[in-house]
Amino acid sequence: MDSKLEKHAGPLLESVERRLFLKRGLSLGALTLLAGCELTEDEGVQRVLTAMSRWNDGAQAWLFDPKRLAPEFPESRITKPFPFNAYYEEDEVQVVDATDYRLEVSGLVREKKSWTLPELYALPQVSQVTRHICVEGWSAIGKWSGPRFSDFLQRIGADLGAKYVGFKCADDYYSSIDMATALHPQTIMAFKYADQVLPPKYGFPWKLRMPTKLGFKQPKHIVALFVTDQYPGGYWEDKGYNWFSGS
Amino acid sequence: MTMETTRIHPLPVRIAHWVNALAILLMVASGWRIYNASPLFDFSFPKDLTLGGWLAGALQWHFAAMWLLAANGLLYLAYGIGSGHLIRKLWPISPKLLARDLLDALRGRLSHADLSVYNAAQRAAYLGAILLAIGLVLSGLAIWKPVQLYWLAAPMGDYEGARLLHFFCMTGIVLFVLVHVAMVILVPKTFLTMITGRLKHG
Numbered sequence: 001m002d003s004k005l006e007k008h009a010g011p012l013l014e015s016v017e018r019r020l021f022l023k024r025g026l027s028l029g030a031l032t033l034l035a036g037c038e039l040t041e042d043e044g045v046q047r048v049l050t051a052m053s054r055w056n057d058g059a060q061a062w063l064f065d066p067k068r069l070a071p072e073f074p075e076s077r078i079t080k081p082f083p084f085n086a087y088y089e090e091d092e093v094q095v096v097d098a099t100d101y102r103l104e105v106s107g108l109v110r111e112k113k114s115w116t117l118p119e120l121y122a123l124p125q126v127s128q129v130t131r132h133i134c135v136e137g138w139s140a141i142g143k144w145s146g147p148r149f150s151d152f153l154q155r156i157g158a159d160l161g162a163k164y165v166g167f168k169c170a171d172d173y174y175s176s177i178d179m180a181t182a183l184h185p186q187t188i189m190a191f192k193y194a195d196q197v198l199p200p201k202y203g204f205p206w207k208l209r210m211p212t213k214l215g216f217k218q219p220k221h222i223v224a225l226f227v228t229d230q231y232p233g234g235y236w237e238d239k240g241y242n243w244f245s246g247s
Numbered sequence: 248m249t250m251e252t253t254r255i256h257p258l259p260v261r262i263a264h265w266v267n268a269l270a271i272l273l274m275v276a277s278g279w280r281i282y283n284a285s286p287l288f289d290f291s292f293p294k295d296l297t298l299g300g301w302l303a304g305a306l307q308w309h310f311a312a313m314w315l316l317a318a319n320g321l322l323y324l325a326y327g328i329g330s331g332h333l334i335r336k337l338w339p340i341s342p343k344l345l346a347r348d349l350l351d352a353l354r355g356r357l358s359h360a361d362l363s364v365y366n367a368a369q370r371a372a373y374l375g376a377i378l379l380a381i382g383l384v385l386s387g388l389a390i391w392k393p394v395q396l397y398w399l400a401a402p403m404g405d406y407e408g409a410r411l412l413h414f415f416c417m418t419g420i421v422l423f424v425l426v427h428v429a430m431v432i433l434v435p436k437t438f439l440t441m442i443t444g445r446l447k448h449g
Binding site for chain 2: 063137
């Protein structure tokens with residue numbers, strides 16, 4: 001631009017510039033936001049986001065310290081009532097029959113037998129008062145008791161070098177975790193909540209309790225588990241939630 | 248015709264600025280959608296202003312863009328500290344200088360005659376924005392990894408404290424962006440200098 005002209009027309013130009021800038025700025029903003037929804041559904045964008053989610057699985061596995069314990073709290077800090085959460089409403093909770101119940105064990109394990117509830121209850125138990133963190137952002141503190149999952153995996157002769165442990169649930173939920181988390185000392189088969197038999201709404205007969213993972217990673221009403229090297233996915237994971245989802 | 252120009256924004260700063268602008272836009276828009284899944288306070292963000300469509304989509308954006316934000320921020324700080332750019336531009340800030348410039352600003356007398364030098368109000372705002380961004384990244388890490396990074400989460404008041412801190416830092420950054428953009432609209436040539444890096448003296 002000619003500097004002489006600019007000097008004379010300065011204020012006018014500036015106000016035109018200002019208006020143009022405002023207009024462009026606003027339309028750019030609107031475009032970005034309107035495009036937000038379609039952008040996420042775009043196949044190319046979704047591929048990149050999924051690839052980043054896999055990358056984040058790796059980053060979290062790298063950050064995960066198998067010896068680091070989640071903080072434990074005094075019982076006075078327990079959240080009452082502890083919130084119910086599932087992919088269905090509370091009145092649709094599955095009630096698993098205790099007498100017919102069998103836990104199927106399969107995959108890379110030495111003893112592929114099923115377990116009855118009395119057999120499972122007979123295993124030595126530990127308790128924890130820990131924070132449950134939901135992927136939605138809220139958190140709640142609760143008390144769970146049950147055998148260490150690492151003890152159980154050793155008992156069934158699981159291949160502890162395998163990559164995954166997968167779970168199938170009576171409510172058609174399913175999920176899977178990494179072996180490092182499966183062997184973490186605070187990963188327990190929770191048969192009790194607040195010293196009582198785990199009620200149906202919290203996952204009777206048992207849920208896998210892991211204070212090192214988000215809530216949706218902790219399957220309830222588990223009826224089968226398997227050890228595998230093939231990525232088993234999960235109910236929410238297959239819909240786009242990050243698989244590792246560690247705390 | 249010859250025209251004198253002053254170089255006011257070095258190239259690394261300009262690149263970092265625009266990458267950061269994109270990263271902040273993605274983080275805030277997806278963060279608002281994540282907030283809506285379980286609001287901390289008695290309000291939600293309008294869905295049209297959010298990114299991701301639903302919680303999982305928003306989380307994917309948030310945890311992808313966080314690498315962009317953090318990597319860009321680290322490169323910017325390394326450059327700014329290493330080259331002396333940061334200290335040259337943002338220092339000194341004293342309460343006295345700040346009070347004088349804020350009063351001048353309210354009276355509409357704040358001078359933008361020399362765009363290569365920031366006044367105390369600008370210095371405080373830009374330094375504040377950098378500190379807020381650092382606060383966002385640290386509180387974000389504490390929310391993401393409250394167990395693995397417990398040493399980081401604990402001084403923030405554990406997971407729930409870090410969540411609140413993350414929200415307030417976001418609010419601070421959004422307020423900064425609103426004022427920042429308003430100022431650019433008032434003095435539009437500052438917009439071009441952040442692209443060309445040069446200021447023309449006509």
